[in-house]
Amino acid sequence: MKSFSSFHPTILFLYYLSVIFISMFTMNPVLLGCSLIGSILFFSMMNSPKVVLKNIGYYLLVFILIAITNPIFSHNGETILFFLNDNPVTLEAIIYGVVIATMLVAVIFWSKSYSEIMTSDKFVYLFGRTIPKLSLVLSMALRFIPMLKLQIKKVNQVQKTLGLYTTDSITDRIFSGIRVLNSVLTWSLENAINRADSMRARGYGLKRRTNFSLFKFYKRDGILLIAIILILVTAILGFVFNIFDFYYYPAISSLEITGVGILEYIFVFILMIIPFIIEVKENIQWKLLRSKI
């Protein structure tokens, strides 16, 4: 069950906006760690353990790749480990790479859960009235990759049943993959035009046209909204008063631990794990109710 997705679309959109913005505009390792933990916990609540492990394994590779890439291009930093082609490879650059990788992977995991939670009907419900064209384009763009993946799988299977590209050779399989991708890309362009036409045929974006939707603003939505706004304000105050400032070059600054700082970190951590907590609470409730039957 995805109980977090049953909240009002406005709340969900505001939540994702604030979480992704906090993750993207800070280089503070504690905040980014909280963000990564929150995003992976929530992602693992929504998917089967097999999918989660597969994803974590893949993004671990991405993580390592980014962490290695930074010291090759950035040579700033006091602690020199060794020289590569007369350029220093420093500890600071490696740590900076690790932190950037954390940020990137965290934002990717947030986006993954976003695309599962904020389905296109919710997005169009929020923005279909005010910016009809842009919201249609955005919802189509967000759905583009999953749709492409599905279609590639279909075409691949059809090719296999036709008896094409069934050799063991990896090279042949790669070339067949490129051909399939080629055909699916042109198909997706055509599909986008078709969809735009069919939306117009249904009168999308006309002024007098009304939409039917079942989204109601309940009391729990209000509570969550207040909580998000309160935490967001404290976090912004933290940014304004430079509590989250952290430097990597030329030497890594030490993490200043003050009472206010710890409080700020706890608040942001709570914000990051709100969806996880809601899912866990709902799961426990479900199990309890079932055990009573």
Next chain:
Amino acid sequence: MKKDLLVLAFIILLIAIVASGTKIQSVDEYYLTHIDEIAEDSETVTISIRCDTILDNLDKLSPQLRAEKYVPKDGVILEETEYVLRPGDTVFDILDRAVRHNRIHMEFQGADKNSYNSVYIQGINFLYEFSCGPLSGWMYSVNGKFPDYGVSKYVLKDGDVIEFNYTCDLGRDLGYEFK
């Protein structure tokens, strides 16, 4: 399967080419440079590295660099030092030798990586371009004149005096006017 082996061999060849082009040195190996002894008849040049202008613009300096370690109180990173001029030495060769000899941090962009075909000095002693406002960076002068071309294009003569200065205002605070 034959195709696979061919592709594999090609990838291994690529990795080998990349690996043969990289040189790994330890810190001590890198700083172990040979400095010629100054004899009576040898040609010499003088080099100094200063950052006085930052002291007047401390408010613009990035907060993580506000320490004695990076910006010395007197603004001198390397005081006037004499080095032996080898035939064909450019300003960059002397700078490279001086910073290695004194273990001063320096980062540069190679001559093949920009359109000027000359080395660009990005940072010395952790003071980088743009570290002290948007108009800041390193400039060099030889015998008090600011050449309008890169460090690795200036071939030195006997007795030249090289000065590296940090500017916070495109050189105007060093008495240089761009024409």
